[in-house]
Amino acid sequence: MIGPMDLQLNERVFIVSGGSRGLGFATAEVLVAEGAKVVLIGRTEATLTAAAADLGHDNALPLTGDLTDPDLPGRAVASAAARFGRLDGAMISTGGPPASRASDTSDEAWRDAFESVFLPPLRLARTVADNLAGGDTPQGTRDGSILIVLSTSVYRPLTSLALSNGLRPGLANMVRDLAMDWGTHGVRVNGIAPGRIATDRVFALDARSGSPEAVRRKREARIPLGRYGDPAEFGRMATFLLSPAASYISGAIVPVDGGATYID
Numbered sequence: 001m002i003g004p005m006d007l008q009l010n011e012r013v014f015i016v017s018g019g020s021r022g023l024g025f026a027t028a029e030v031l032v033a034e035g036a037k038v039v040l041i042g043r044t045e046a047t048l049t050a051a052a053a054d055l056g057h058d059n060a061l062p063l064t065g066d067l068t069d070p071d072l073p074g075r076a077v078a079s080a081a082a083r084f085g086r087l088d089g090a091m092i093s094t095g096g097p098p099a100s101r102a103s104d105t106s107d108e109a110w111r112d113a114f115e116s117v118f119l120p121p122l123r124l125a126r127t128v129a130d131n132l133a134g135g136d137t138p139q140g141t142r143d144g145s146i147l148i149v150l151s152t153s154v155y156r157p158l159t160s161l162a163l164s165n166g167l168r169p170g171l172a173n174m175v176r177d178l179a180m181d182w183g184t185h186g187v188r189v190n191g192i193a194p195g196r197i198a199t200d201r202v203f204a205l206d207a208r209s210g211s212p213e214a215v216r217r218k219r220e221a222r223i224p225l226g227r228y229g230d231p232a233e234f235g236r237m238a239t240f241l242l243s244p245a246a247s248y249i250s251g252a253i254v255p256v257d258g259g260a261t262y263i264d
């Protein structure tokens with residue numbers, strides 16, 4: 001008989017990049033609440049240290065660094081091993097690209113965005129997957145899980161987010177490609193596509209056009225559930241996908257968008 005749902009996250013260890021705020025931190029909160037440990041990555045030491053303290057020093061190790069640094073993934077994997085003695089996967093979030101229209105985005109902006117939005121998640125995923133597939137884990141199984149934060153721009157273009165519209169569909173395809181490469185090594189790779197989740201980044205984007213309240217009301221009117229998502233709602237889905245409870249889900253891109261993606 002099938003038993004109750006158990007996320008089986010107790011004592012598992014995950015790298016959470018972009019972990020000091022927003023979607024990354026919300027996921028870290030749920031992971032820790034479910035018994036997991038996290039290595040949190042972010043650039044701003046003070047914010048990162050405070051976030052790790054909120055999660056409890058026994059549960060969270062802060063690792064200050066910039067994901068555009070090619071050495072950071074290796075440091076993160078080594079930190080997980082040194083502090084917690086194992087690694088089970090990664091939740092990969094990072095800062096989003098600046099707003100711009102397709103018609104006025106410069107070559108330089110495209111190159112910068114490739115270096116900050118596309119390559120760092122791919123590099124971290126590769127390094128973590130290599131590590132997960134490369135040896136016997138203390139728990140005796142290879143059931144690693146990697147989750148990359150994308151955007152609903154993978155389904156259709158978002159107004160004034162040309163860099164996301166151009167790069168994230170490619171990253172979504174890399175999620176599927178990595179899932180093919182690593183599946184037989186027991187490593188699942190998935191993507192998660194937030195719509196409008198109430199984080200600092202979304203508030204900043206809304207404030208660009210004048211009244212953030214008016215922008216929010218207008219956007220909420222186009223979401224079937226009629227509201228922005230709470231970071232915890234994102235964090236719960238991310239945690240499920242990272243957990244062994246999602247053991248037959250790989251190469252999927254899961255929207256967390258209140259139903260907004262498929263309405264016109």
Ligand SMILES: NC(=O)c1ccc[n+]([C@@H]2O[C@H](COP(=O)([O-])OP(=O)(O)OC[C@H]3O[C@@H](n4cnc5c(N)ncnc54)[C@H](OP(=O)(O)O)[C@@H]3O)[C@@H](O)[C@H]2O)c1
Binds near residue numbers: 150
């Ligand atoms: N919120 C949404 O509804 C939504 C929707 C679609 C897509 N997304 C995407 O999801 C991602 C996260 O969004 P969010 O709302 O959580 O953003 P956020 O609130 O701005 O948080 C971003 C996090 O990433 C860290 N970070 C940024 N750049 C970094 C870098 N180069 N190296 C290491 N850490 C870095 C930030 O800390 P530091 O600044 O201290 O480094 C922070 O912890 C973004 O890529 C965004 O475009 C979000």
